[in-house]
Amino acid sequence: MPNTQQLEDITTQVRRDILRMVHKVNSGHPGGSLGCAEFLVALYNDIMDRKDGFDMDGIGEDLFFLSNGHISPVFYSVLARTGYFPVDELSTFRLLNSRLQGHPTTHEGLPGIRIASGSLGQGMSVALGAAQAKKLNGCKHLVYSLHGDGELQEGQNWEAIMYAAGNNVDNLISTIDLNGQQIDGATETVLSLGSVRAKFEAFGWIVIDIEKGNNIEAVLKGMAEAKSKTGNGKPVCVLLHTVMGNGVDFMMHTHAWHGKAPNDEQLAEGLSQNAETLGDY
Amino acid sequence: MKTYENTGNKDTRSGFGAGLTELGKTNENVVALCADLIGSLKMDDFKKNNPERFFQVGIAEANMIGMAAGLTIGGKIPFTGTFANFSTGRVYDQIRQSVAYSGKNVKICASHAGLTLGEDGATHQILEDIGLMKMLPGMTVINPCDYNQTKAATLAIADYEGPVYLRFGRPSVANFTPEDQKFEIGKALHLVDGADVTIVATGHLVWEALEASKELNEKGISAEVINIHTIKPLDAQAIIDSVSKTKCIVTAEEHNHLGGLGESVARVLSQHKPTPQEFVATNDTFGESGTPAQLMEKYGLNSDAIVKACEKVISRK
Structure with missing residues (x-):
């Protein structure tokens, strides 16, 4: 298993991948992708128990579902960097005939993807179904999911949150990316979520905060705690406090880079802040 | 002319329930989800016999569709149950992204x-x-058109890999499909031979079409009746072959004429064999309260309406 320095090196390379992917096609979502880089790198390289190769049913391994599909750049980069498909294929992001569609899909058969996402609010229900299938199959592995904080404005989430607690789905760890931003501005001003912790707790979930969601060690520690809470009759929610655009100073703490690509100069500046580690694709 | 015997009116939803009960015994991968309508969908027996494979999701159809998509990941074959309105329009985007685009076996x-x-x-x-x-x-x-066919269709779709929409209803309608008839997805059933007009019907309007063909026969008009239980994929060849002989067609369905079976048939014919067509369907309208028979009469969906449509389309040949 990689050590912390190695995970940080992977994260730096993933940031480069994200910037280069969205820059090339002048489209995509770098802000949320950068904010979740540490989390997804830690998840795929340490936290999850994964089999070699990919099969859709994923019996005998942990599963992950990305509900906020617009952060596909970070998802694709992490999948490629953990061996699901060739790293070179990252260069096809959002191009015609690519398996790396703007939002993740099973439709083009990209290994690592188990559901289409992008239309928001659907991923937790899918994760719940997969978690119930694991129980039916006697599979002790866990199901992980990731959701944007703004995404919680979609009502379907609360149907799923109610179901999970009401039916003791305790093999599910759903993480909320609390970056406080969405397309139109701060989540607080667009539509306040109030206390996300209080809401999940009121529905009957175990809630764990990872205050430093862009710190690898904090993510590892928090997710280990989350894992330790599974199997106790309750679903587990992780509140991952992140900074949108993390690792590229001019992209941080703003919603401006939610769905905007850097120009040539901005790309150069962003890359200069994240020196190549594993080698660019 | 070939005739069919109604072995006793039954509701098609009970055909679904009976099929699901059988699948509970024969296919361990079948799971069922329901959004607070177990009695209405006749899912009681499946639930009783297979409590671990039954998911009561409450009044939360969006979550139900998403969960069904997730359950396929792990090899389950989920059957979701609620009213047609809440199975489609209410959850269109969930079906579109999580089921259809994701290619899930729901x-x-x-x-x-x-x-x-x-x-x-x-x-x-x-x-x-x-x-x-x-x-x-x-x-x-x-x-499907009746109880027996709905039961057979329920069994058949479990063996088919891919998303399926299975539509049935509440009222008791004539049950005339042989109990042992195997259901073949996409294969039209040729029920009555005729020379003057083709009636292509779906759902319980197939029985109305059979009644209409008897009435037409008494008037000296020979009507061919085809049961199109599968609207997609449509058995285009069966329709083309029939109108090659009869030269005109009536489509009959309990659905808006916009977007229904009639339009699918019209598309096939306009491409391959332009043919006069009349539509027995609702005319871009919402429904209203009333008994099923009253509503069928008022909205022109019964055998009388089919007879009139046949006479009209024959006059257009």
């Missing part, structure tokens, strides 16, 4: 379709569901 089973759920009125009477579902790439759309 069976969306919808009762109380069309006007004939009756007194509950237009909020519950969806007449657009066939259109909504057939527009989704990769979705199979099935609307």
